[in-house]
Amino acid sequence: MTKFQTQPGFVVQAFRFALDPNASQEHALRSHCGAARVAYNWAVGWVTASWWQRRAEETYGIPQKELTEWRSWSLPSLRKAFNEAKHTDPRFTAWWEENSKEAYNTGLANAAAAFDNYAKSKRGQRKGKRAGMPRFKSKRKTRLACRFTTGTIRVDADGRHVTLPRLGTIRTHEPTGSLRTRVHAGTARVLSATVRHERGRWLASFQVEVRRDIVRVARPDVVVGIDLGVKTLAVLADSTGEIRTIPNPRHYDRSLKLLGRTSRTVSRRQGPDRRTGRKPSKRWVKANAARNKVHHRVGNLRTDALHKFTTAVAAEYGTIVVEDLHVAGMLRNRRLARHIADAGFGEINRQLNYKTGQRHATRMIVADRWYPSSKTCSGCGAVKAKLPLHVRTYECDACGLVIDRDDNAALNLAALAATAVTGTGVAGDQDTAPAVPKPRGADRKTRTTRTRRKAEAGRAGGATLPHQRQTETRDRTQAEALTLW
Template identity: 70%
Template sequence: MIRVSLPRLGRIRTHESTIKLSGRIQTGRARILSATVRYERGRWFVAFQVETAREMSRVSHPDTAVGIDLGVKHLAVLADSSGQTRYEPNPEHLDGVLKLLRFHSRRVSRRQGPDRRTGRKPSRRWEKANRERNKVHHRVANLRADALHKFTTRVRAEYGTVVLEDLNVAGMLRNRRLARRVADAGFGEIRRQLIYKGRRNLCTTIVANRWSPTSKTCSDCGAVKAKLPLHVRVFTCDTCGLVLDRDENAARNLLALAANCTTGTGVAGDQDTPRVSKPREADRKTRRQRPGRGGRAGGASLPHQRQKETGDRRQDTEARHAPR
């Protein structure tokens, strides 16, 4: 039986097996750097940061690039340079247990829970109902993490170059119609896993600019549409007549950005960079300011413009004080 010694807590028995970790530590192949203890939904977890040697896994197609477009209807659409397109289905783990979660949440709300203002402690029936609800949340979280790890590991073991889009996940979560599905899909977690697993395998990760019109651009002729609402799921080009799925068209455009970065014919974003878009603070500093009137603060102008403004002010002053 394996136990963990934590400061101020003593020796605690672990729920999961740590035989492999203890074996590597005893043989000198691993070293524990730190431990992080956290509390989530009624359970305590301890995570170890371990320093160990890891063999680099070889990619089956190192010269093949793939463009990945993340979505809600399909979790991901993959378009590679060999001409193949694959659709990764969205498991929707949370939608399958919403009815069960509503049932457990009603049971919890109808029982006497804790109150910080009065110092009231929860009843045993409330604690029991809360544990049953937390089990459902833990199961959904574990299923989601397992599916995302399998998907990202499969992609990184096959392709040498992966092109992603810098999605504004925080902005998507403000949409009350899409917030639950976007949070259940885990767009940010997919990007994080693809980036660090690519560095582990010495592969390339390209993050496209957030403002690049990948969905509005025709992947065949390059024409850009003015508007493309979100409810329109089929892309129709007005120039060449291409009719294609919206997500597949975006995945092909992301794949084209990989060729531009490789050949140097375009700029698709920095490689292995979590954030490509310009922050708001820098945007405010570099934003063009309006020229001030009468030399007031905040009117930034060039030297020749300042000379012209000085002359204009002098003429205005002479015209105002001239006798009529």
């Protein structure tokens, strides 16, 4: 993605509108998105071809200096090579002129980014899950998307149409006055536009540089702690002692009965079979569209509810304290994965992050992932060694405080904002008392399991377990390879 130099007082914001294309325009949209996929696959094949060629030549005993040169995956190199190939390669000569050059540039830019992510992940310079080598995109599974950075990109004066390169003027489902007014007033500048097919409809997202003044929040001196959960979506406890509970809408759970009915209807129709090449019947296509419509509605309801919640919180409090949740790890629990995904924990933190930084003068504090907010007493600061999930009421053994588990965690998170001043993170002693020493059980150590005890006993007796022998062999092999390298 191209990086723009944002002016002081301006932020980059997205304005998204649902499109209402006619039959010919939808065909052109699908053609542009398909061209982006074809360009991406061509770039992946063109770059990796040199890799496989070098590997084959090494097996023939060809010297290192005489091997095939590496092909660069930078965007300028891919553009130059593609412009040469599109005139001679029979896969492109017949149809490449039908689409805008921005469609092919989208695929090439995505391929260059994918190779960069792979190289950085290989060198350990990229955070998150390890990125693998780029693979070809399937025509059946790939999400349709195309990005335009040059050409005629505008919101029309009537407020109900947008104009894009080669696609022309397309009507929108909703008014575009929110963007058109800013552009005409000179407080916004359109940088790029992206069209994509998502949740059964075509969407146009405009990346806009907008002048945005920081809006003062309603309660700038109040600190709020947010504890996310499944039983209730969030518990908000502020520094004034007020505790609010946000119920969990459970949009997906409410639609399970309807989804089951539509899924049974789909299963009774003649669907596609890739092994035999059987085409789906018209009744199957109609039933599958009805089932997808239910899924799309659930996603839209969830997105709307989360945006309303995060916008209200960011506009009210001066300081917001949230937890650094390991959502990917939580989703591995097969009993809670569906409920956690339906609540959208990661999306809440993401929205709060940019809404507090760009729209309001709000400070956002992210508690450490290992901070025991649920185990710590909000009255005296004592920490329990264990607190299972089924225990929903916190009972302090030191001071006798009895409080709801989620309310206690939210109060501790709100008190965490005072750590820089008082040196404590306990709700009951924000101003005066020192921190209470924490007993065993509130650290980051992994709990001792049966397998761990066996391993420790084996090491004490001098025995070596099978998985230890495999680890030692792998480490020795890696050490030898590094020495040879």
